[in-house]
Amino acid sequence: MQNLSRAAHTASDILPYVAHTPEVRAQMLKTIGVKAIDDLFVDVPAHLRCESTGLPPPQSEIEVERNMKTMAALNLDASKAPFFCGAGCYRHKVPAAVDHTMQRSEWLTAYTPYQPEVSQGTLQALFEYETQVSRLLGTDFSNASMYDGSTACTEAILMALRLSGKKKNVLVSGGLHPHYKDTARTYLRMSHYGNMVEAARDVTGTENLISQLDANTAAVVVQNPTVFGHVIDMAPLAKACKKNGTLLIGVVTEPVSLGMIKSPGEMGCDIVVGEGQSLAGPMSFGGPHLGLFGCKAKFLRQMPGRLVGQTRDSEGKRVFVLTLGTREQHIRREKATSNICTSSGVMATSFSMHLSMLGEVGLQGLARHNHAQAVALAKAVKQVDGVKMLNKSFFNEFTVGLPGGVSAAKVVEKMAKRGVLGGVPASRLFGKPDDNLLIMAATEMNTPADNKALCAALRASL
CATH class of the missing domain: 3.40.640.10 (Type I PLP-dependent aspartate aminotransferase-like (Major domain))
Structure with missing residues (x-):
């Protein structure tokens, strides 16, 4: 019991340090021999200094973990939804x-x-x-x-x-x-x-x-x-x-x-x-x-x-x-x-x-499967009113144009709320001029049910 009490007492003593209180910061500055944190950056030219990082005030480890988990919960995990994002980063099955x-x-x-x-x-x-x-x-x-x-x-x-x-x-x-x-x-x-x-x-x-x-x-x-x-x-x-x-x-x-x-x-x-x-x-x-x-x-x-x-x-x-x-x-x-x-x-x-596990034949088979998945996706998406296919050729990724005046970024957000990750808005890469363009990718991880869910979400979001 004595050891447990001592451990609890020690933990309560260090909480102020974990929380980075003003008193602790003042003591740290005094220890290293400066009056203010800005004194540590005198060698950096004034015009190169950032006035504010925009970061929240210091928090304890417990608070940081809690906030990070809250933010993470806002994400829609690629493994938990039909996923059609690509644009340079692709979801494949690695054995x-x-x-x-x-x-x-x-x-x-x-x-x-x-x-x-x-x-x-x-x-x-x-x-x-x-x-x-x-x-x-x-x-x-x-x-x-x-x-x-x-x-x-x-x-x-x-x-x-x-x-x-x-x-x-x-x-x-x-x-x-x-x-x-x-x-x-x-x-x-x-x-x-x-x-x-x-x-x-x-x-x-x-x-x-x-x-x-x-x-x-x-x-x-x-x-x-x-x-x-x-x-x-x-x-x-x-x-x-x-x-x-x-x-x-x-x-x-x-x-x-x-x-x-x-x-x-x-x-x-x-x-x-x-x-x-x-x-x-x-x-x-x-x-x-x-x-x-x-x-x-x-x-x-x-x-x-x-x-x-x-x-x-x-x-x-x-x-x-x-x-x-x-x-x-x-x-x-x-x-x-x-x-x-x-x-x-x-x-x-x-x-x-x-x-090595795939081998040449396996890689060719995987490639053909990816292309077939994309072809099936393209056929399904073209059935959605107002959606225009812009590619004459593609492998497992293509770009579609949404009806004039429709923001692809907003459509993607709406589809995400319906449980579908529908692609990468071109405006995210190129800016406002490509606001109605949507880049979609399909791999071996997609199924016919995923395509059906995408088209339903796309129709509803448009």
Whole structure:
């Protein structure tokens, strides 16, 4: 009883500290020798300081947990409702065997190891990953993974500018995901590498990038399928780029599509990047995700990140090593090929194991199933009065136009209240001009009952 009383007494003593009272803050400031919190930021120029963060006042851990749970309860969980959202992040079934297997000690890592001689299991998994990604993207080489699709795309642009010499313009397709554009724009603005030229957006997917090439175009960036879902043939553009001395960068945000669609590398792209989340793991509120990166052999020395290779040890046994990783920030500092790349090791391992379990035939079957689901969804949605299909081609995602004056964002909110997550409003990505456009995706996780529920909710919400 004595010990319990002492424990209770101690807990009551620390509550004021947990609550961050003014008295405690004053004591903390006195201890570190300043009069006010602002004194800690005197070295930051006044015009760069934020007057207010907009955050609520300090709370105890108990209060924070309670408030977070209240906010979380407002969400409609993707697993508890018909789900048709995509636009770069997709809900697929990753087998339980993947999660179980990759957590074995031989493979579990969050990062590419720097001591290859003691990390053979991890390095072998990444070696297999590189082989699979190279075949998937249609490139000669791929690296041992990157953060995510947007930073991989940015790395490809920076790499192309390094390779291009005096050419400083990068022509970016209007069908590239806006988040990828924003990431690239930020890095280009801060690095002074070059300029980003955005092609006019064309929702129908008929933009003519060839006519916009000029002598100063270092690279062209094209997503396939586009953010609006269009499937395009990049071969004519690749031919024009080669003639112009311009590098072509292909972007894939839905790797499952490569089970049906010709890879960017096969269509002539010099560098291919993408987002591997579809095959690596759940959506996870936006991360961690996985950046795919591959290129032609002649550009290998400018590829960012690490390359795992295999060789033989002194006893003739097969071993794995970090063959390429010398141009990173920890070695080359300001002369590094990249200062933003890193490896999503655990996601790369998951991606590789999922692909290994699927095999080539399995990936093709999964792709066909996804496309069939999207075709069924498109047929159902076209029966809703006022809804117009904007795609002539698509894989598992397409864009529809709602009746004039109808806000897609408001319709999505109404459908959510009816228990259906009906897609991504284009205005969420592009702003007000696309207020009536709705991007919908279907995967193997959708059922005919889901399609029926979507159409019912859409009719009611319109």
